[in-house]
Structure formats: structure tokens, C-alpha cells
Amino acid sequence: MQGDGTNETDISTKQSQTQKNARLSRAHAHQERQGCDQQKKGQRQKKIGSLTFPKHLRLVRKFQFQACYLGGRRYQTKHFIIFVLPNDRDYWRLGITASRKTGPAVIRNRIKRLVREVFRLNQHLVPPGFDYVVVSKKRTDLPGLNLDMVQTQLLHLFQQVRPRTQKNLEQNPRA
Secondary structure: OHHHOOOOOOOOOOOOOOOOOOOOOOOOOOOOOOOHHHOOHHHOOOOOOOOOOOHHHEOOOHHHHHHHHHHOEEEEOOOEEEEEEEOOOOOOEEEEEOOHHHOOHHHHHHHHHHHHHHHHHOOOOOOOOEEEEEEEOOOOOOOOOOHHHHHHHHHHHHHHHHHHHHHHHHHOOOO
């Protein structure tokens, strides 16, 4: 069959020996490495990292957003409406909404990224013990909206929230 134009060669069916330092030489090759599976949920670190925005700092369920809308205090800036609701935790949580009235998906996602970045960079200035829901206003001026502008607006808000919390603690101290 050499004249039919096929270039077939015989391939050995013999299995090769496993190498000493093979990538997956056993079922659990990296047991010594600490992974997320090996940590208990209660032992996970509750502090935000420098480059991450962990899930425990996010509001993701509808009832969490509804609670902030109904029971939270409302603040307003040029581009955002912010609802602030006290929670019983020693850290803050963030929810961000941008409706279709804000603009197309590209704009909505950019606004969300900017707000998330401001919270991540200024985590030490955000008063703990509150749930924050940031709502983007209609037709937010996107070409003029940058990280510095969002940061200025939200840092001004944090200064408003902090004195109110200190005033409330002076009036109603917990024993």
C-alpha cells in the first residue's frame, strides 16, 4: 500500500513511564499547597486585599438591595444616589446598580468599575458597619467621568456618613 499516497507510520501502544516530577503524577499532586478547598469557610480572611474585591464585601441578593432602598439613608451627588444602611458587621458591603437609562452596557460597566475601584482604593476611609448601594443617575456624563471625579464625590459622602455615625453613638451608646 505504499503507492496510495498515505503517510501512515506505526505508533507504539506502549505506555510511557511516569516521570519523577510529572505535573500530575498522583491524584492530589499539590496537597502541600494551601488552596481555597483546604481552608474552612470560617477561617477565611474577612479583610479586603489590595487587588481584590472579595465576595463577602458585595451585596448580591435582591433583598439586600431592597433593604437599603427602604430602610437606608439617602445621599445624593452629581452622578450618584447612595443609600447607606447600618449592618451588624465590622466591615462594609457594597452594591452597585446602573439601569439601562444610564446608557449602553459599555458605559454601565465602566461606571461600576470606577465605583468599585474607589471603594477598593479608599477602603480605610469607608466607615465600617454599613451597607452601601450606589445607584448611577440617568445619562451620567461619561466623557467627563473619571476615577478622580468619582473618588471626590464618594469621599465627600464618606465624610458625611462618619459624623452621623459618631453622633448616633454618642446619643445611643451600647453597653
